[in-house]
Amino acid sequence: AQSVAQPEDQVNVAEGNPLTVKCTYSVSGNPYLFWYVQYPNRGLQFLLKYITGDNLVKGSYGFEAEFNKSQTSFHLKKPSALVSDSALYFCAVRDPQGQGSPHFGAGTRLTVKP
Amino acid sequence: DSGVTQTPKHLITATGQRVTLRCSPRSGDLSVYWYQQSLDQGLQFLIQYYNGEERAKGNILERFSAQQFPDLHSELNLSSLELGDSALYFCASSSTSGPSYEQYFGPGTRLTVT
Numbered sequence: 001a002q003s004v005a006q007p008e009d010q011v012n013v014a015e016g017n018p019l020t021v022k023c024t025y026s027v028s029g030n031p032y033l034f035w036y037v038q039y040p041n042r043g044l045q046f047l048l049k050y051i052t053g054d055n056l057v058k059g060s061y062g063f064e065a066e067f068n069k070s071q072t073s074f075h076l077k078k079p080s081a082l083v084s085d086s087a088l089y090f091c092a093v094r095d096p097q098g099q100g101s102p103h104f105g106a107g108t109r110l111t112v113k114p
Numbered sequence: 115d116s117g118v119t120q121t122p123k124h125l126i127t128a129t130g131q132r133v134t135l136r137c138s139p140r141s142g143d144l145s146v147y148w149y150q151q152s153l154d155q156g157l158q159f160l161i162q163y164y165n166g167e168e169r170a171k172g173n174i175l176e177r178f179s180a181q182q183f184p185d186l187h188s189e190l191n192l193s194s195l196e197l198g199d200s201a202l203y204f205c206a207s208s209s210t211s212g213p214s215y216e217q218y219f220g221p222g223t224r225l226t227v228t
Contacts, residue, residue: 042222044206044217046217046218095213101170101172104159
């Protein structure tokens, strides 16, 4: 069975400060991990993924995420937040042997205040 | 723009009615997924098709059905609609059904059942 948890419903940061959106996962074997962002009235947009290799993955819009196998985490980070980063962020996990959809977290709403 | 198109953008209908939502995947993508997003339940996977064949089923109600046509577009049929079916319905596509590939989401269809 596979699952993903986003422990924070809401994250608030000031513009220019670093941001972290947390994600932990549960999957048998090595996971495939994804981050997506959803802006208001839009579909989800792919940000980045971890499949194998370097634990630090860089993605779109200056975001990056670090895969930590011992802590089963895949936190999304950005060194300096922008007001335009305010959106709903989803973490997703897939079992490499599995079929069907990734398992999505419940989402974390990020608000960046000027 | 993800390259995935969905029609219509908005749909308002009455309880008991039947509607059809349409999705055209990105050019070259063979796999199509359908999701329901409501405020209290997050993103729920409904069903996946790959190159015209059903590949995986999620929490899809018996009142709902889908198909993927030879030109790879897909339709989601919702019948005997209830108030609780009001939600955003997203279609996503990926190039294969493999788990390492990210998904590209359409803008969604907002369904309101009155």
